[in-house]
Amino acid sequence: MTPSKREKELFKRIEQDALMRTNLKADEPIILRATQTGKLLNWLFDIRALVTKSDDLNLLAEVFWDKMEKQWPFQVGGLEVGAIPLVAAIVMKGREKNYNVNSFMVRKSRKKAGLCKQIEGTLTSEPVVVVDDLINSGHSMRRVVAAVEQEGQKVDTIFTYLDFERESAHEYMTAEGIKYRSVYKLSDFGLTYGSDQKERFFPDENTLKVEWVYEPPMPNYVFSVPHSGPAQDDDKIYYGADNGYFYAVDKRTGQKVWEFQTGESIKGIFSSPVLTEKGVIFGAYDGSVYHLDRNDGTVIWEAAVAEYVGSSPCLAPELNLVFIGLEHNIFNNRGALVALNLETGEKEWEQFTQEYMHSTPAYCAEERLVTVGCNDGKVLLLDAKSGRKYWEFIMEGPLKAAPTFDMKRRQIIAPAFDKNCYGIDIDSGEENFRFSAGHVFYNTALVVEDKLYVGSCDKNFYIYDLAKNKLLKTMPTTGRILSHPRYINNSVWFGANDGGVRQIDFEGNYLGGVLLPERPVTPVIYDEKINRYYVVTMGNFLVCMEPIPVEA
Known part of the structure; x- marks a missing residue:
């Protein structure tokens, strides 16, 4: 189809004002860098340079209506920040044409105060058109699609001005049955997508689908930290929420049992529960540790042990003890590790520390050691039985999550807030190794054979070779990683604040995995009998997922 006069004019303006190229020989060198790798890029498109100019923004809106007017009626929305001026201009241009266009905006993260909205505006029953300046991998679009679907709507069409012609984006839209319209392709500008434009690791396709979501009242989106993770028995999922309530939910139906x-x-409850023979134990920020009957939630015992308890319990059944920070x-003496009698909740011993102890203890049954x-x-x-301290290792920042025993090499793995992940010798308390991240670790490491897996708030997931003391792989995501990795079905599972739940070898x-509209902030757990996965997200939503059937 021959481009219209307006399309030709817009192409010219994009080429002149929005297509940036690295030029180190200019009087004022133009340097373009990839945000993840820091490598120089040969080119990038800054179409937002156009949306800040009234004439260019008006032209963008006119081209949209030239392409989309035959599809009217519809509603228009997009992801902040880039889509905001585009949607506003499209709506106002529609008004000039006597079209009353409904619009909405999707936040990259849910608002933490006020109405706590993910979507600003109200979705109607009209077909949804999602607008953005360009589409590359399609990650941003998938976040909008997930948010719209959470509201019970479906995206009908995705409209962009520039298509990077990435197969993954087009395969996703085809699989989801979403129509796609774009004004220009990358090849129209004589460019192709190169390896130097490195993308972050993101779920390529959904292999899970959401079966149900349990949404407790009074959601809180303020605390962007690991939440109370789910524990399970044959019938129920147990977890706490930052509204101060502890829940038992039917794992098949998603209905609250008690x-x-x-x-x-x-703060309510951030402590992840552990199951006993007939009960469930957790701590709360009211300063108590609770042992409840799993059947009906009645109190077996309550131990009022501190001002606050944010740590999670760790059991030593053969010692009849439960440890918690x-x-x-x-x-x-602002912190302590306490050992409570498993049957009565009475204090057996307490080891004080100078500052708060938010970290969760880890227990080694074979040598009866506890670390925190x-x-x-x-x-x-x-010593787990007596509380006698063998040694202390000093880092440059707090350890907020749980350490991990690596008994094959007789060391303790400690990912810390000083941006270092340490290996500490069990016998001497000396450092064996460390590797660094770009931000703090708020994550408990997973050790499988000779490999260590851990996520960081720098949005990277790390794989470290413990046999060779060598960093093997850095996997960039688009969100901070607060979901502790777990070993499930001969693979590693974790979530990130970009909404992605990921399965890797x-x-x-x-x-495989799935993109959720909310941020997963707990470990993923799995029920092999019914083939379902569970995770808790910001806002205390318990999400049940099951595999999407593979077509023959």
Whole structure:
């Protein structure tokens, strides 16, 4: 089809004002870098340079209506920030044509205060057209699609001004039955997508689908930290929420079986529960550790042990003990690791620390050792029965998550807030190795054979060779990683704040997953009997997922 006069004019303006090329020989060198690798790029498109100019923005809106007017009626939306001026201009241009266009905007992350909306505006029953300046891998579009589907709507058409002609994006839209319109292709500008434009690791396709979501009342989106992770028995999922309630949910139907309200506190429950023979144990920010009956939620025992309990419990059944970190308001003794009697909740021993202990302890049954981190930057190794301290290892920042025992090499793995992941010798308390990330680690490492898997708030997932003390792979995502990795079905599962739940093999190759509209902030768990996966997201939503059947 022959381009219209307006399309030719827009092409000219994009080529002149939005297509940037690296030029190191210019009087004022133009340097374009990839955000993830820091490598020089040969070119990039800055179409947002056009949307800040009234004439160019008006032309963009006119070209949209030239292409889309025959599809009217529809509603228009997009992802912040780039789509905001485009959607506004399209709506106003529609008004000039006597079309009353409904519009909406999708936030990259849900608003943490006020109405806590993910979508600004109200979706109607009209077909949904999603607009953006360009489409590359399609990651941004998938986030919009997920948010729209959470509201019970489907995206009808995706409209962009520039198509990078990536197979993954087109395969996704075809699989989802989404129509696609673009004004220009990358090849129209004499360009092709090269390897130097490195993308972040993202779910290529959904291999899971959401079966149901349990949404407790009073969601809170303020605390972007690991939440209370789910635990399961044959019938129910158990987890706590930052509204102060603890829930038991039917794992097949998603219906609440019972709930338990803890005492008044600001943060509620961030402690991940563990199951006992007949009960479930967790801590809460009201300062108590609770042991509840799994059948009906009645209290077996309650131990009021501190001002706050953000740590998760760790069981030593053969010692009849449960370990958990505490937060006190005692000068110079603000934290502690406590051992409670598993049957009564009575205190057996307590090891104080200078600062709060938010870290979750880890227990080694074969040698009856317990290790834990602290906000003062120390990792402790203690005798599990007596609480006697063997040694302490000092890092340059807090350990907030749980350390991990690597008994094959007799070391403890400690990913810390000083941006380092440490290997600490069990016998001497000396450092064996460390490797660094670009931001803090708020993640518990997974050790499988000779490999270590851990995520960071720098949005990267790391694979480290413990036998050779060598970093094997850095896998970039588009969100901070607060979901602790788990070993499921001979593979590694984890979530990230971009909404992606990912399954990878031991070498780091993508096997499957799903893109959720909310951020997964707990480990993924799996029920082999009914072939379902579960994770908790920001807002305390418990999400049940099951595999999408593979067509023969």
